[in-house]
Amino acid sequence: MSYAQAVGETVRALRVIRGRWADLLLAIETPPADHWPPRQLAHTMRDGDDELLVEDRAPLVLREHPAPLNLGALDAGQAVERLIFNLADTLAAAVQRTEQGDPRAWLSPDPAAPDSHRAAGSRRHGLHFACVWVEGRVLDEDTAPEVELDGAISAPPYEVLPLYLLHEARRTARIAEARVLRALGLDLRETPLPEPCPWCAGELILHSAPDGPPSVTCSGARDCSAPVPLDGAERARVWGWDDLPELIAALGVDISAAA
Numbered sequence: 001m002s003y004a005q006a007v008g009e010t011v012r013a014l015r016v017i018r019g020r021w022a023d024l025l026l027a028i029e030t031p032p033a034d035h036w037p038p039r040q041l042a043h044t045m046r047d048g049d050d051e052l053l054v055e056d057r058a059p060l061v062l063r064e065h066p067a068p069l070n071l072g073a074l075d076a077g078q079a080v081e082r083l084i085f086n087l088a089d090t091l092a093a094a095v096q097r098t099e100q101g102d103p104r105a106w107l108s109p110d111p112a113a114p115d116s117h118r119a120a121g122s123r124r125h126g127l128h129f130a131c132v133w134v135e136g137r138v139l140d141e142d143t144a145p146e147v148e149l150d151g152a153i154s155a156p157p158y159e160v161l162p163l164y165l166l167h168e169a170r171r172t173a174r175i176a177e178a179r180v181l182r183a184l185g186l187d188l189r190e191t192p193l194p195e196p197c198p199w200c201a202g203e204l205i206l207h208s209a210p211d212g213p214p215s216v217t218c219s220g221a222r223d224c225s226a227p228v229p230l231d232g233a234e235r236a237r238v239w240g241w242d243d244l245p246e247l248i249a250a251l252g253v254d255i256s257a258a259a
């Protein structure tokens with residue numbers, strides 16, 4: 001893997017974590033859902049619902065949940081915070097030159113300090129800030145000397161990230177990303193649906209992936225008369241994202257229950 005690839009992968013994983021964090025926090029307050037019908041589809045099929053609504057409702061900080069409804073999501077959220085905060089501590093100890101009062105700084109808490117003090121550092125700003133901060137270090141931002149107003153040159157706030165820490169950041173970000181996606185049911189997986197195909201009684205399989213919308217296939221292939229195309233190898237009928245509402249209607253599934 002080249003240096004640029006490692007940087008690109010790390011940044012992409014950090015952005016997935018940030019982009020899905022609000023969903024994960026909401027999931028903690030929602031009973032675990034079946035993967036079918038897909039939750040994203042329920043959102044798009046309800047009038048007046050959109051992603052903004054999810055963002056508006058989402059708490060941005062992992063709070064104490066007196067009665068979490070989805071322990072799997074809570075576990076994942078806590079594990080991901082630990083991974084990313086510890087990563088930021090490690091990178092800060094190696095490359096940060098900024099003073100603690102500098103808003104660009106990640107405060108490295110003293111591991112020997114009581115918990116109340118450890119929580120007082122940049123962890124207080126939450127996971128979103130931590131991801132942005134780590135991304136800046138991976139991209140070697142703020143590593144050039146700065147020219148002050150009076151013409152003096154001052155040392156940059158950060159040193160360039162050593163290669164071994166780039167690989168550490170990539171490894172940790174990938175693990176954390178996988179935890180988030182798995183908790184949300186967005187990892188790559190195939191789930192057989194409880195109902196057979198309404199057109200040919202073949203087996204229906206839901207395919208979900210982290211980087212695209214879900215699809216459903218029917219094993220009936222050419223014997224299936226469903227009005228959707230065959231896949232490239234002609235082994236299955238495929239309902240893409242735009243065709244899923246029709247399949248759900250044919251199955252008589254109540255989509256509103258999935259929201």
Ligand SMILES: [Zn+2]
Nearest residue numbers: 197200218224
């Ligand atoms: Zn079929």
